[in-house]
Structure formats: C-alpha cells, structure tokens
Amino acid sequence: MAKFKIMEKTGVTVKLLESPHRKVNNTSRFEDFARHIEKFPGGEVLITSVENLFAWARSKSPWDLTFGLACCAIELMHTHGPVFDAERIGAILRATPRQADVMVVAGTVTIKMAPRLRRLYEQMADPKWVIALGSCAISGDHYRNVYSVVPGVDQIVPVDVYVPGCPPTPEGLINAFMQLAEIIEKEWKQRMGVKK
Ligand code: SF4
Numbered sequence: 001m002a003k004f005k006i007m008e009k010t011g012v013t014v015k016l017l018e019s020p021h022r023k024v025n026n027t028s029r030f031e032d033f034a035r036h037i038e039k040f041p042g043g044e045v046l047i048t049s050v051e052n053l054f055a056w057a058r059s060k061s062p063w064d065l066t067f068g069l070a071c072c073a074i075e076l077m078h079t080h081g082p083v084f085d086a087e088r089i090g091a092i093l094r095a096t097p098r099q100a101d102v103m104v105v106a107g108t109v110t111i112k113m114a115p116r117l118r119r120l121y122e123q124m125a126d127p128k129w130v131i132a133l134g135s136c137a138i139s140g141d142h143y144r145n146v147y148s149v150v151p152g153v154d155q156i157v158p159v160d161v162y163v164p165g166c167p168p169t170p171e172g173l174i175n176a177f178m179q180l181a182e183i184i185e186k187e188w189k190q191r192m193g194v195k196k
Contacts, residue, residue: 055188058101058127059181061090065100065120070107072134072167079170091177097123102180103157104173108136108143109150121157129160129183131176134168141166 068076080086080093094100097120109117121130132153135141140151150156160183161176 051188051192055184059184059188061092062102062129062177062180062184063090063092063094063100064102064104064131065097065124066093066095067103067120068106069109069113070136072106072136075167075170075173076104076106076133079173084170084174086174086177089174089177089181097121098125100124101127102129102131102177104131104133105137105153105157105159106133108140109153109156110148111150112148114150114156117153118156127184127187129180130157131161131163131173131180132159133163133173133176135164135166138162138164 068074078084080091086092091102097103101124103121103124105117121128130153132138136143136149137153140146140149143149144151153159161179163172163176165172
C-alpha cells in the first residue's frame with residue numbers, strides 16, 4: 001500500500017492500493033497529475049465523497065418536467081426561453097418524468113387533473129422536488145371556491161418552494177431554482193451530519 005501527500009497546501013494524505021500482479025508507481029503518477037493540474041490558473045486537486053459529488057451535481061442541475069396546466073405555463077416557457085435562459089443555472093426541461101428531478105406545477109390544478117399530476121410525480125425518481133408556480137397552484141387563487149379546482153397543489157404532492165404572483169415572473173422561478181439548490185445542499189448536509 002502506498003501512502004503519499006497529494007498537495008502540500010491541502011495537507012491531504014491518500015492511500016492507493018497497488019495490484020499484487022502489477023507493480024505500479026502510483027505515487028509518482030498521482031503527484032505528476034497533481035503537478036499538472038496545479039499549473040492551470042486556480043487549478044487544485046479536490047478530494048470528495050461520491051455522495052458529496054452527487055449532491056453538488058443535483059443542486060446545480062434541477063432538470064424540470066415539461067408540464068403546464070394553465071397560463072402560468074407561459075411563464076415557465078419564458079423562463080426556459082432565450083431571454084431568461086434557465087439552462088445557464090442548470091435547469092433543463094425534460095419531456096419525461098423518468099429524467100426529471102423537479103416538478104414545476106404551473107397553473108390551476110383541477111380535481112380531474114389531480115390524479116394524473118400525482119401519477120407523474122410518482123413516476124419521477126427519488127430524490128425529487130416540487131415548485132408551485134403562481135397563486136393558482138399555491139392556493140387555487142381566483143378559482144379557490146370553484147367546485148372543480150384543488151385549493152392548493154400541496155394537497156396532492158409535497159411542495160418545496162412556492163413562487164407567488166398572478167402571473168408569477170420568470171425572475172421568481174429562477175430564484176426558486178436557486179432556493180431549491182440551497183435546500184438540496186442543506187438536506188445533504190443534514191443527512192451527512194455536516195454542521196456548516
Ligand atoms: S396564477 Fe394567474 S397566470 Fe397563473 S394560472 Fe392562475 S390565473 Fe393563470
């Protein structure tokens with residue numbers, strides 16, 4: 001087993017296993033690699049766990065389900081259009097729940113639509129999050145007392161972030177994606193027992 005320092009400034013020590021069949025000079029190979037990386041401006045070698053890497057990737061890529069129920073869906077489309085370009089913060093629309101992390105409920109939820117909405121939510125892989133976009137999704141708003149409307153999508157699926165307004169703004173939805181990134185990071189830290 002070879003033991004060596006990767007970088008003096010991080011002071012991290014790493015153990016690499018050597019194959020019993022093939023002697024490899026891991027130490028010099030890894031040190032060479034670290035030396036090359038350090039030559040890049042701001043280049044550093046980072047060591048982390050797979051869980052940490054996945055949590056970071058999830059917080060930076062909230063892929064959302066293509067799913068619109070009423071006029072708020074126009075705001076969702078606008079957020080993903082060229083002006084607001086949600087892709088720059090990693091939010092990409094997916095046309096299938098199997099590849100989506102976030103359900104953005106954009107519009108009025110009717111009682112007829114509620115079971116379909118729930119089914120799509122269940123078809124999304126864990127972990128998953130929900131953003132309620134606009135006052136209709138949040139509470140039913142103008143249609144709250146109409147016999148066919150659900151007075152708030154949180155009666156159907158758990159909501160993580162609420163974006164108020166009628167109509168809500170694309171800036172509000174961008175902000176919701178950024179809040180979601182903080183929530184994902186916080187959830188991971190709680191799970192791993194990280195204090196800061
Ligand atoms: S909140 Fe306003 S814009 Fe959004 S679905 Fe309801 S009525 Fe339409």
